[in-house]
Amino acid sequence: MCSSKKDKEQSLLLQGRPGKKSCRNSRRTFLKGALAAGGAALLTGCGAMPGSSEEFALGWSEYFKKNYRLMTEEEKQETATRLERLADLKRKENVQISTKEAVGNVLYGYAFNISRCEGYMDCVDACIKENNLDRKEATQYVRIFEMEHGQMNVESGNGKYFHEVPVEDKFYMGAQCFHCEDPPCVKACPTKATWKEEDGIVVVDYDWCIGCRYCLAACPYWGRRFNWNEPEVPSEELTKKQHYLGNRRRNKGEMEKCTFCIQRSREGKLTACTEACPTGSRVFGNLLDPNSEIRYVLKKKKVFRLKEELGTDPKFWYFMD
Amino acid sequence: MNRYHVLPTILLVTMLVTAKPSAASESKLGAAIAGATEPVSGQLVDAVIPLPENTVLAREKHPSGSFWVKTRKDQIERFRCSRCHSGKANQPQVNDGLKLAHGGINLSHGQQKLPCTTCHHKEQRDFLALEGGDKIDFDHAYQLCGQCHFRQKEDWIGGAHGKRDNYWDGDRVIWSCTECHNPHSPRFETRWPKTYSKTLNK
Numbered sequence: 001m002c003s004s005k006k007d008k009e010q011s012l013l014l015q016g017r018p019g020k021k022s023c024r025n026s027r028r029t030f031l032k033g034a035l036a037a038g039g040a041a042l043l044t045g046c047g048a049m050p051g052s053s054e055e056f057a058l059g060w061s062e063y064f065k066k067n068y069r070l071m072t073e074e075e076k077q078e079t080a081t082r083l084e085r086l087a088d089l090k091r092k093e094n095v096q097i098s099t100k101e102a103v104g105n106v107l108y109g110y111a112f113n114i115s116r117c118e119g120y121m122d123c124v125d126a127c128i129k130e131n132n133l134d135r136k137e138a139t140q141y142v143r144i145f146e147m148e149h150g151q152m153n154v155e156s157g158n159g160k161y162f163h164e165v166p167v168e169d170k171f172y173m174g175a176q177c178f179h180c181e182d183p184p185c186v187k188a189c190p191t192k193a194t195w196k197e198e199d200g201i202v203v204v205d206y207d208w209c210i211g212c213r214y215c216l217a218a219c220p221y222w223g224r225r226f227n228w229n230e231p232e233v234p235s236e237e238l239t240k241k242q243h244y245l246g247n248r249r250r251n252k253g254e255m256e257k258c259t260f261c262i263q264r265s266r267e268g269k270l271t272a273c274t275e276a277c278p279t280g281s282r283v284f285g286n287l288l289d290p291n292s293e294i295r296y297v298l299k300k301k302k303v304f305r306l307k308e309e310l311g312t313d314p315k316f317w318y319f320m321d
Numbered sequence: 322m323n324r325y326h327v328l329p330t331i332l333l334v335t336m337l338v339t340a341k342p343s344a345a346s347e348s349k350l351g352a353a354i355a356g357a358t359e360p361v362s363g364q365l366v367d368a369v370i371p372l373p374e375n376t377v378l379a380r381e382k383h384p385s386g387s388f389w390v391k392t393r394k395d396q397i398e399r400f401r402c403s404r405c406h407s408g409k410a411n412q413p414q415v416n417d418g419l420k421l422a423h424g425g426i427n428l429s430h431g432q433q434k435l436p437c438t439t440c441h442h443k444e445q446r447d448f449l450a451l452e453g454g455d456k457i458d459f460d461h462a463y464q465l466c467g468q469c470h471f472r473q474k475e476d477w478i479g480g481a482h483g484k485r486d487n488y489w490d491g492d493r494v495i496w497s498c499t500e501c502h503n504p505h506s507p508r509f510e511t512r513w514p515k516t517y518s519k520t521l522n523k
Contacts, residue, residue: 118509
């Protein structure tokens with residue numbers, strides 16, 4: 001029988017997801033327990049008691065669902081509906097979880113103007129709110145660093161300045177996931193829980209992530225964030241318009257990252273950081289449209305990317321006037 | 322010399338030292354971008370993208386066709402100016418009138434003080450004016466600014482200076498120059514950052 005690469009990939013995915021950390025037991029012991037003691041073990045085996053039998057049933061279906069990429073259109077819709085219902089049951093949160101797919105002829109790209117950014121960090125703040133980032137650990141996807149002239153290494157930039165900005169003779173540089181065309185993080189993932197979408201966005205299926213953090217180690221651009229603890233976002237501050245691959249609630253032990261605000265970009269909107277920027281230093285758009293702003297920047301400005309020699313082909317350019 | 326003049330030169334020098342010249346066209350991505358030469362017309366995503374209120378069709382051309390700018394007249398508190406500036410003399414005759422009426426205006430635009438009428442129409446105060454005297458609507462102030470700042474205006478039309486409003490897809494709506502720059506003192510003000518950024522490996 002011929003087994004294509006795709007088949008292999010599928011069989012790997014279908015083996016089921018390895019143990020989730022949010023439930024202390026590995027999946028195997030979890031299942032054994034379930035067989036031995038019946039439903040009761042399920043109820044007590046995984047932390048808190050579900051509040052109702054509906055919640056239990058939903059949780060059950062959620063636990064055994066497939067990797068998002070293997071789901072049919074219908075299955076995607078079903079899991080989104082279950083998650084919406086669970087959010088309501090568990091926290092009285094009325095969220096809408098989109099499963100909107102990439103459309104053809106779109107490849108997202110980003111450019112950052114280092115001669116225009118003033119270091120206000122409105123972007124950092126907007127991202128936290130839009131993407132429901134953990135308030136307790138102060139998780140951030142987007143960062144701004146104050147840089148000395150002649151310095152090009154964001155690793156040594158200062159992000160904790162406590163003075164009015166901009167400062168003469170300094171410049172400001174943002175960093176976030178660069179959504180590489182050839183992303184090393186994706187190759188590193190043992191469970192295929194992270195991949196690049198057709199429109200170029202690198203995403204994570206949080207429910208399939210086992211928290212091994214190989215992707216984090218593989219990323220040369222510090223683009224990934226790990227939830228060491230249960231992330232905390234107060235219900236009243238939660239952004240309710242969500243995407244399955246975007247800003248829906250994550251759990252302890254799961255990896256997350258910038259998704260070019262997939263819940264926004266796929267609706268035709270700019271990312272939250274781009275919209276929040278009062279200086280216009282952030283340019284987001286379609287690389288396949290020769291008339292887009294991003295294409296104008298690539299054509300007319302002096303652009304560069306970080307660590308180009310690695311060949312990861314980031315879709316994030318820095319430019320200056 | 323201020324930071325805006327020093328910056329590009331220094332950066333360019335460092336860039337040439339630290340980074341290879343853009344290898345864009347050698348890579349797969351570069352090829353994909355270079356290959357996409359057909360203009361994309363119309364809206365791509367399936368979503369309702371409303372044209373925001375308070376926009377006007379720009380009096381400029383973009384390769385993709387028409388685009389819109391956010392209006393300004395509705396943002397200017399003293400508009401209409403002709404409430405006071407009307408009649409033959411066109412000047413309200415009051416002692417210290419300028420200070421009383423427009424005392425908040427502190428001209429600091431470039432080195433020399435530009436006279437008010439470099440930009441404001443001499444007779445019809447409800448309008449701005451080009452050097453030749455042509456009337457310019459406040460909603461199209463970019464035509465005025467572009468007279469002296471043509472490089473910035475070109476980038477603004479192309480999309481490297483200024484800002485698109487809200488959506489990357491659908492009709493193109495961008496911010497007018499005076500949405501960001503106070504024409505009387507156009508430099509951005511220093512202020513406290515909104516928050517801080519953690520170190521990269523955190």
